[in-house]
Amino acid sequence: MVGTLSFFPTKNLGAWGDAGLMVTQDDALAERLGRLRLHGGSRQYLHEEVGTNSRLDSLQAAVLLAKLPHLQAWNEARKRNAARYTAAFKGHPEICPPHVDPANDHIFHQYTIQVPRRNELQAYLKSKGIGHAVYYPLALHLQPCFAHLNYRRGSLPVTEAAMDSVLSLPIYPELTREQQDAVIQAVQSFYR
Numbered sequence: 001m002v003g004t005l006s007f008f009p010t011k012n013l014g015a016w017g018d019a020g021l022m023v024t025q026d027d028a029l030a031e032r033l034g035r036l037r038l039h040g041g042s043r044q045y046l047h048e049e050v051g052t053n054s055r056l057d058s059l060q061a062a063v064l065l066a067k068l069p070h071l072q073a074w075n076e077a078r079k080r081n082a083a084r085y086t087a088a089f090k091g092h093p094e095i096c097p098p099h100v101d102p103a104n105d106h107i108f109h110q111y112t113i114q115v116p117r118r119n120e121l122q123a124y125l126k127s128k129g130i131g132h133a134v135y136y137p138l139a140l141h142l143q144p145c146f147a148h149l150n151y152r153r154g155s156l157p158v159t160e161a162a163m164d165s166v167l168s169l170p171i172y173p174e175l176t177r178e179q180q181d182a183v184i185q186a187v188q189s190f191y192r
Contacts, residue, residue, distance in 0.1 A: 002029065007064055012078070012109050013071050015060040077173035078108040081180060085111055085169065088184045094191045110135060111171040113187075118165050124190045130183055131170050139163045 007019035024030050035042050040051025082098075089095040096114040100106045112135070115121055125132050139159045141151035153160060169183055 001026065002033070007060065012075060012107055013064060013067055015063050017060055019056050019060040019064065020054075021056065074173040075107040077175075078171055079106070081171050081173075081175050082106070082108045082111050084177075084180055085113075085171075085184065088188070089113065092188070092191065095187060108171050110168040112166050112168045114162065114165045115167055115187075115191075116165065118167050121167060121187070121190050125183075125186055128182075128186050130186050133168045134166060135168055137163065 001024060003023045005021040005023070007013060007015040007021065009016060022033055024033065031042075035048060036051040037054040038051060039047055039053060040049040041047040086097045089097045094116055098106075098112055110133075118134070122132060122134070139156065140146060141149065141156055141159065142153065169187070170179070
């Protein structure tokens with residue numbers, strides 16, 4: 001079994017460029033992963049299998065080490081921001097905040113609501129200068145790389161309904177109360 005971590009710059013713990021990490025407790029698998037990240041070889045210029053150049057460079061590692069002591073505080077700030085959004089949108093007939101199982105802890109890399117007329121809301125937020133995003137706007141079964149599976153629009157209606165209604169709001173740790181109030185007010189006023 002392998003665990004993977006992304007340190008893309010926008011992540012909760014982000015490097016300055018592309019970076020990631022794989023972890024495992026399986027020694028044989030760790031050895032193979034080590035080879036794969038170095039062009040598939042355990043020695044320079046000898047490649048036992050096809051691999052990639054996927055080393056974490058020293059600059060990215062230094063950035064991550066400098067940021068790591070702040071991660072817990074940043075995640076707590078994200079949780080506070082998420083709690084404010086959820087309290088503001090709770091019970092609204094058209095704004096569905098994310099559900100968090102009480103048995104779990106969510107660190108909110110994104111705060112994604114589901115709403116009707118999502119594209120219209122996006123235009124409204126843009127007109128007010130409020131940041132937002134639709135992450136992964138095309139579901140996997142509709143991606144060209146999976147065309148050979150013969151899925152079409154309508155094949156996975158629940159997935160497609162989510163795809164068409166999700167919208168992520170600003171959640172970063174430095175988001176001020178005033179900025180968040182502006183986001184909340186704009187989203188609520190759109191649905192009045």
